[in-house]
Amino acid sequence: MSEAKIRKQKIKKDSVKMRLVIFGTLALLLLLASIFAEQLAHCDPYLQDLSNAKAAPSMAHWLGTDRYGRDMLSRVIAGSRTSIYSTLLLVAIVTVTGTAVGTVCGFWGGWVDTVLMRISDIFLAFPGLVFAMAVAGVLGGGLQNAIIALAAISWPKYARIARSRTLTEKEAPYIRAARLAGCSTPAIILRHILPNIIGPILVTAMLDIGTMMMELAGLSFLGLGAKPPAAEWGSMMSDTRSLLPTAPWVTLSPGVAIFISVMIFNLLGDTVRDWADPKSRGR
Amino acid sequence: MGKYIRKRFFQLIPVLIGITFLSFAMMRIAGSDAITELYGDKGAVSQEIIDEKRAELGLDKPFMTQYFSWLGGLLTGDMGKSYVSGKDVFGTFVSKLPATLLLTVLSILLTVVIAIPLGVFTAVRHDTFSDYLLRCMSFVGNSLPNFFVALILMQIFSIRLGWLPVIASGTGIKSAIMPTLTLAIAMASKYMRQVRAAVLEELNREYVAGGRARGVSDRVIIFRSVVKSAMLTIVTLLALSIGSLLGGTAIIESIFMWDGVGKLAVDAITMRDYPMIQAYVVWMAVIYVLVNLAADLLYHALDPRIRMEADGR
Numbered sequence: 169m170s171e172a173k174i175r176k177q178k179i180k181k182d183s184v185k186m187r188l189v190i191f192g193t194l195a196l197l198l199l200l201a202s203i204f205a206e207q208l209a210h211c212d213p214y215l216q217d218l219s220n221a222k223a224a225p226s227m228a229h230w231l232g233t234d235r236y237g238r239d240m241l242s243r244v245i246a247g248s249r250t251s252i253y254s255t256l257l258l259v260a261i262v263t264v265t266g267t268a269v270g271t272v273c274g275f276w277g278g279w280v281d282t283v284l285m286r287i288s289d290i291f292l293a294f295p296g297l298v299f300a301m302a303v304a305g306v307l308g309g310g311l312q313n314a315i316i317a318l319a320a321i322s323w324p325k326y327a328r329i330a331r332s333r334t335l336t337e338k339e340a341p342y343i344r345a346a347r348l349a350g351c352s353t354p355a356i357i358l359r360h361i362l363p364n365i366i367g368p369i370l371v372t373a374m375l376d377i378g379t380m381m382m383e384l385a386g387l388s389f390l391g392l393g394a395k396p397p398a399a400e401w402g403s404m405m406s407d408t409r410s411l412l413p414t415a416p417w418v419t420l421s422p423g424v425a426i427f428i429s430v431m432i433f434n435l436l437g438d439t440v441r442d443w444a445d446p447k448s449r450g451r
Numbered sequence: 452m453g454k455y456i457r458k459r460f461f462q463l464i465p466v467l468i469g470i471t472f473l474s475f476a477m478m479r480i481a482g483s484d485a486i487t488e489l490y491g492d493k494g495a496v497s498q499e500i501i502d503e504k505r506a507e508l509g510l511d512k513p514f515m516t517q518y519f520s521w522l523g524g525l526l527t528g529d530m531g532k533s534y535v536s537g538k539d540v541f542g543t544f545v546s547k548l549p550a551t552l553l554l555t556v557l558s559i560l561l562t563v564v565i566a567i568p569l570g571v572f573t574a575v576r577h578d579t580f581s582d583y584l585l586r587c588m589s590f591v592g593n594s595l596p597n598f599f600v601a602l603i604l605m606q607i608f609s610i611r612l613g614w615l616p617v618i619a620s621g622t623g624i625k626s627a628i629m630p631t632l633t634l635a636i637a638m639a640s641k642y643m644r645q646v647r648a649a650v651l652e653e654l655n656r657e658y659v660a661g662g663r664a665r666g667v668s669d670r671v672i673i674f675r676s677v678v679k680s681a682m683l684t685i686v687t688l689l690a691l692s693i694g695s696l697l698g699g700t701a702i703i704e705s706i707f708m709w710d711g712v713g714k715l716a717v718d719a720i721t722m723r724d725y726p727m728i729q730a731y732v733v734w735m736a737v738i739y740v741l742v743n744l745a746a747d748l749l750y751h752a753l754d755p756r757i758r759m760e761a762d763g764r
Contacts, residue, residue, distance in 0.1 A: 290469030294732070295694045295739045298716075301701060302732045305720030306477055382596040386702050389598050390717055405598065409706075412602060413610045420606070423599035431594040 184442050191436040198429055202248040209242035213399050225417055232417040234408060240418060244425045247399040252429065254311055254394075255381040261319045262380075263373045266326020271357060271365070273327065274334025285331070288324035296321050297383065304392035311400070314393035318383055322376070326369060333365035371444050375437035378430040385426050401426045455751060459744060470736045471525065475518050477732075478725045525733065531726040535719075540726045544712060544734060551704070551711030555696050557627055558634035559689065565639040567685065570646025571678055575669075577651060585643070592640025601633045601706045630707045634700065638692060645688055649681040683753050690746030694739035 201208060216236040225232040231240035269288075273281040291299075303317035337343065338361065346360050387393040388402030396407045401422040408418045512520075524530055530540040573582045608615045608629060615629055653659070654677055662672045701713035708714065712731060719727035 286465060286469070289466055290473060293466050293470055293740050293743075294736045295697055297701065298697070298732060298735045298739075301716065301720060302474075302477065302728050305723075305728055306725075378594060385596055386598060389596075390702060390705070391721065402596075402598075405602065409602070412606055416606050416610075419602060420599075423596065423602065426596050427594055427599060430596070431591070434590070434594050 184439065187435075187439045188443055191432065191439050194432045195436050198248070198252065198432055201245065202252040205245050205249045209239075209245045211239035211242040213238060213242040213246035214397065215239075224415075231421045232415065234415070234418045235411060240421050243399045243404065244401070244421055247401045247404060247422060248425065248429070250311065250394055250398065250400040251381065251385065251402070251426070254315055255377060255384055258315045258318055258322075258380050258384060259373050259377055261315070262322040262376075263326055263369060265319065266323040267330045267362075267366070267369055269323065270327035270330025270332075271334050271361065274331040275338055275353075275357060275361070281331075284327070288327050291321060291324045294321065297386070300383065300387065301390065301392065304387055309392045309395065311388070311394040311398075314384060314387040317387070317392075318380065322380070326372065329369055329372060330365060333368065334361055337361050337364050367444060371437075371441050374440045375434075377437060378434040381426065381430050381433065456748060459747065463740065463744065466740060467737065470740070471522055471733055472518065474729055474733045474736070475521055478729050479514070530730045533719075533724055533727050535722045535724045535727075540730045543727070544715065544730045547710060547712045547715045550709060551697065551700060551713060554627065554630055554634070554700055554704070554709060554711060555693060557631040558638065558696065559693065561631055561635035562638040562642060563689065565635065566642035567646055569639075570643045571650050571673070571681075573643070574647045574650035574654065575673060577647075586647075589640040589643045592636050593644075595637065597633055597637050598702050598706060600636055601629070601703055604629050604633060605706075626707070626709070630700075630703050630709050633703050634696065638696070642685070642688065642692075646681065646685055649684040650677055653677045653681050683750070686753070687746050687750045690742060690749060693742050697735055697738060 216238055217233070220233055231244060233239055234243070269284055273284050299321050300314075300317040303320055304314050307313035307316065343356060343360060346356055351360070384393060385400075385402030385405075388400050389406040391403070391406065394400030394403045396403055404422040405419055408415075411418045412420075528541045530544075532538065533540055533543065536543070569585055573585050576582050616626060659672055659677065662676070663669070700709075700711065701717055703709070704711045704713035705717040712735075716728065716731040718724075719731065
């Protein structure tokens with residue numbers, strides 16, 4: 169390899185690192201904003217002030233006020249807690265469940281594998297949101313049920329990845345060595361296989377945060393997730409849809425908040441993937 | 452090929468059974484049957500009448516018997532009556548299907564028209580300013596929730612400019628513009644990236660360098676060979692997205708009041724109209740599975756390498 173080519177690669181690697189730092193910081197800021205939502209919001213997001221309803225954005229209310237005169241900026245910040253927390257919780261549930269199922273299937277094989285994989289086939293056969301909507305509809309709305317519904321359709325993807333990785337890993341010589349050294353099965357799975365298969369799973373999880381946030385907001389928008397008056401971005405938008413002609417800032421500002429958060433998490437996900445797998449760079 | 456098709460059909464059977472069973476069981480888990488829906492809020496109905504009605508509808512039979520009789524109904528197009536309107540569920544569902552299919556076809560056409568030329572363009576001009584700009588736009592399009600796009604389009608075209616109706620009146624072309632555009636923006640952003648990746652991969656093949664060395668013009672290489680081979684991946688991806696599109700239209704349909712199955716489902720969920728939800732879930736899943744199968748078979752038919760492998764040659 170020529171010297172110039174090596175140098176070029178090094179620059180590319182450095183730029184990925186820099187992107188990782190930038191987007192990581194942005195995502196961290198977003199998380200901090202949702203943790204300290206109460207301190208950040210300068211007005212009470214639930215405080216009504218009917219004399220000041222539907223006020224346009226001004227110095228006092230940067231994003232204006234809604235139909236009850238509640239400060240929109242404070243409501244959007246308060247909503248960040250619900251939206252971001254529930255998305256991260258959803259991604260965590262899906263990753264853990266999928267990985268557990270996939271590892272067990274890959275490691276033991278046999279009828280356990282066949283049964284669980286056939287079940288995952290059935291879940292994969294449903295078009296995602298159709299099933300989620302039906303589950304949320306049957307369970308009767310609410311943020312908790314929306315999370316359950318989306319988790320039910322999302323785990324098979326992770327189970328697939330974990331299973332195929334486990335299948336290749338378990339034949340590796342070091343696993344036999346560990347077994348000869350007297351490691352128990354749980355120890356082999358937890359200490360040897362898991363650390364070796366978790367990389368691609370975590371990358372997938374990072375890439376999925378944005379999509380899951382949009383799907384969760386979508387369910388809330390349909391009235392199948394968080395319910396008003398709770399401040400959640402999706403339900404805030406659907407709740408105030410009738411205000412679009414007279415006070416568009418009320419309807420659109422939660423949307424901008426979703427867009428910015430999804431964008432930050434997508435950028436971070438892409439960067440993490442590039443960092444973990446140099447081959448996919450620039451795609 | 453024939454052997455492969457047969458194999459795929461046999462694999463389909465357990466999946467279809469699973470889909471129907473899960474859809475049926477889900478509504479039962481909801482703990483609500485026709486009786487509670489019919490008499491639930493009236494309170495003062497004697498137990499006798501409830502039992503009588505229960506026997507009439509076959510709800511006193513064991514779970515599996517109920518499942519099989521429901522499955523039989525499913526196959527003959529008898530899915531019961533809507534709890535809300537009292538109309539035939541299957542008939543209502545079928546009557547709303549063309550509107551959703553129209554929206555699906557229109558938005559896929561628009562996606563193809565946007566995504567393929569732009570994807571090829573960005574791949575050929577990779578790492579130039581126009582490539583970065585278009586990729587940036589596709590990234591933005593990918594991060595926009597579709598209901599947000601819908602509301603923005605509504606704000607611009609209906610409220611500010613007054614060009615298009617706020618809500619759809621019937622299923623005419625004028626009402627279809629905004630829902631189609633909303634669905635196509637998200638899909639085109641996604642597929643532009645995938646077309647770009649597929650074309651870039653082809654461009655790195657040796658035959659491209661070989662063609663160039665022999666003095667074949669870039670235009671001929673790109674349109675005769677590269678795009679043709681990249682199309683394979685793209686056709687499959689598009690076919691696969693039809694399924695998710697059929698489901699994803701629900702939000703958009705209910706925002707724009709487009710009278711398709713998506714809106715029907717959202718309304719049914721709000722009204723807790725279980726037979727209707729059941730019909731929607733089962734039929735959407737069946738359509739999705741069949742479309743996926745078609746995409747898979749198409750992929751096999753188009754690529755001689757995979758065809759040989761599947762036939763075990």
